[in-house]
Amino acid sequence: MQFTDPGADIFVPAGAPAAEEALKSVSHLCVGAHQDDIEIMAQSGISDCLGIPGRAFGGVVVTNGAGSPRTGNYAHYSDQQMLDVRREEQREAARLGRYAIQIQLNHPSSKVKQPRHSEVVGDLTAIFAGCRPEILYLHNPADKHDTHIAVLYRCLEAIKALPPSQRPRRVLGCEVWRDLDWLPDNEKVALDSGRDPGLALKLLAVFDSQVSGGKRYDLAAMGRRAANATFHTSHATDNVAGITWAIDLTPVTRDGGPSLAEFTAGIVGRFAADVAARLKAWA
């Protein structure tokens, strides 16, 4: 297995089987833009696979993580040193979370932002063709990070390059840089991210180069999960300890399905209508 960027990293934490076999075994796959996105988005999938025969979690990071802010212990790091640190942090997360495989494609975000970029889409198509996940976790289309949206688009281009029978069965867009609490309740997909809280916190804190400068993504992600679980319904008690909200993007991956922009505008429109209806009812 080889990808286009010479700095791409293919890591099988258990040491075996070979990368192709490890990828083929993946039942829950997450593709994120940056190191640490997987652990914020897809804790539910990581928990789903832990110790369950026949299930395996796989992670893909598309960008090289260059240009990330650096403070504290990392303030004097060069770009290259920062890339090395972030790659190793992602490998450590894969070890801790017992992923079957962790791939880091190492693309600069300037490439990722080019529509249908042949190297980026080619790498992603090879990954999607090399496994048949039950669930694919991607960024969500209402995210406010430009690189996240670009990665989502490149993933959808790659999925649609495959014959329908080879596409992931279910594709979910998960919250990172913008919560999805505003989604109409009947359109929310609740991912149970409240299991394995000790591991979940470790998986977020392992990204020390991002967290130690004062951006406590670890505490923030855990807090958001707890808040989502509690604020979901006003009358029922919490039956899970943490929720990550997601949008079901599967319709967008089908031939003849809506465009991502049309699909997302529909959801936002239904949210606006819900707010307006409640204001009208109680005026």
Ligand SMILES: [Zn+2]
């Ligand atoms: Zn990110």
